[in-house]
Amino acid sequence: MNIAILGAKGMLGIDLSTVLQQHTLTLLDIGYGDITKSTELREILTLKQPHVVINCAAFTRVDDCESQKELAVRINGLAVADIAEICKDINAALIHISTDYVFDGTHENGYFEDDIPSPINTYGYSKLVGEKILQGEEIEGRKIDTQELKWYIVRLCWLYGKSGKNFVDTMIEVMKKNQEVKVVTDQWGKPTWTMDAARQIQLIAETLPESGIYHVSNEGIANRFQWVSKIKEVLALHTILIEGHSSDFPTPAKRPMYSPLVNTKLPPMRSWDKALEEYLS
Numbered sequence: 546m547n548i549a550i551l552g553a554k555g556m557l558g559i560d561l562s563t564v565l566q567q568h569t570l571t572l573l574d575i576g577y578g579d580i581t582k583s584t585e586l587r588e589i590l591t592l593k594q595p596h597v598v599i600n601c602a603a604f605t606r607v608d609d610c611e612s613q614k615e616l617a618v619r620i621n622g623l624a625v626a627d628i629a630e631i632c633k634d635i636n637a638a639l640i641h642i643s644t645d646y647v648f649d650g651t652h653e654n655g656y657f658e659d660d661i662p663s664p665i666n667t668y669g670y671s672k673l674v675g676e677k678i679l680q681g682e683e684i685e686g687r688k689i690d691t692q693e694l695k696w697y698i699v700r701l702c703w704l705y706g707k708s709g710k711n712f713v714d715t716m717i718e719v720m721k722k723n724q725e726v727k728v729v730t731d732q733w734g735k736p737t738w739t740m741d742a743a744r745q746i747q748l749i750a751e752t753l754p755e756s757g758i759y760h761v762s763n764e765g766i767a768n769r770f771q772w773v774s775k776i777k778e779v780l781a782l783h784t785i786l787i788e789g790h791s792s793d794f795p796t797p798a799k800r801p802m803y804s805p806l807v808n809t810k811l812p813p814m815r816s817w818d819k820a821l822e823e824y825l826s
């Protein structure tokens with residue numbers, strides 16, 4: 546199959562390229578395949594004629610999105626309309642990557658695919674713009690007809706992987722440099738390895754199920770303290786971990802406190818701690 550990956554040099558994009566290597570891949574990133582330059586993107590994709598386009602390109606620096614809302618909405622939201630129009634014209638399916646941050650983090654049972662999003666920061670709002678566009682809704686002055694398009698919104702959460710700045714690698718560095726480290730106990734989610742997420746996205750790309758929203762995460766819920774405790778255990782580090790609270794670490798963007806994604810449509814993935822053990826081995 547011929548597959549194009551947008552944002553192919555990002556943390557997820559690189560692991561997707563590995564997992565999908567038996568296919569013919571077109572790897573695009575900001576230098577060649579900027580998703581906000583629709584004419585150039587159309588030329589490339591029309592030339593390559595992919596069967597499936599996977600959009601991993603995004604403005605992912607959550608705190609920076611607060612001060613750069615227009616850019617965040619353009620990259621994470623409005624560009625999705627242009628990508629979708631191109632996919633319709635070349636008859637390609639579109640797998641668009643989204644996030645648990647479209648939710649406010651107040652549901653005590655986590656979030657099902659059809660729960661109504663209610664973002665609490667600009668990044669989450671900008672990603673929701675992309676989701677609504679694919680669902681054919683009008684937002685930010687843009688509306689497109691997606692009935693003729695096979696589209697997939699794939700929400701991920703708490704990603705880590707070897708090719709990008711991520712919480713796991715940051716905490717390993719912090720633990721190696723400090724005798725005591727404070728970690729919050731009040732943020733809950735599903736830590737997810739990009740390789741496992743990529744294999745689940747591969748399944749969608751190869752089977753093209755019904756258009757709609759899909760949740761992809763390793764199974765099991767953890768708070769950040771439990772996550773770091775597991776890293777410490779696997780690596781046999783001697784750092785003392787101290788329980789903290791989000792208010793100890795003020796950030797420009799608010800985070801959803803409890804945003805595990807519930808997957809009711811795809812085969813279940815392995816547990817987050819097993820995936821983490823393999824990542825760290």
Ligand SMILES: NC(=O)c1ccc[n+]([C@@H]2O[C@H](COP(=O)([O-])OP(=O)(O)OC[C@H]3O[C@@H](n4cnc5c(N)ncnc54)[C@H](OP(=O)(O)O)[C@@H]3O)[C@@H](O)[C@H]2O)c1
Nearest residue numbers: 552554555556557575579580602603605642644701702704
């Ligand atoms: N990381 C997480 O915890 C997490 C959680 C849930 C969902 N997600 C979603 O998962 C997807 C992949 O995230 P990731 O963690 O792999 O992020 P990432 O490492 O930041 O990758 C995103 C890539 O997109 C590129 N990019 C930015 N603007 C672009 C543009 N205008 N045109 C083309 N490429 C552009 C970035 O380039 P530069 O680096 O040069 O900007 C980067 O290579 C995103 O949709 C993100 O919203 C991530």
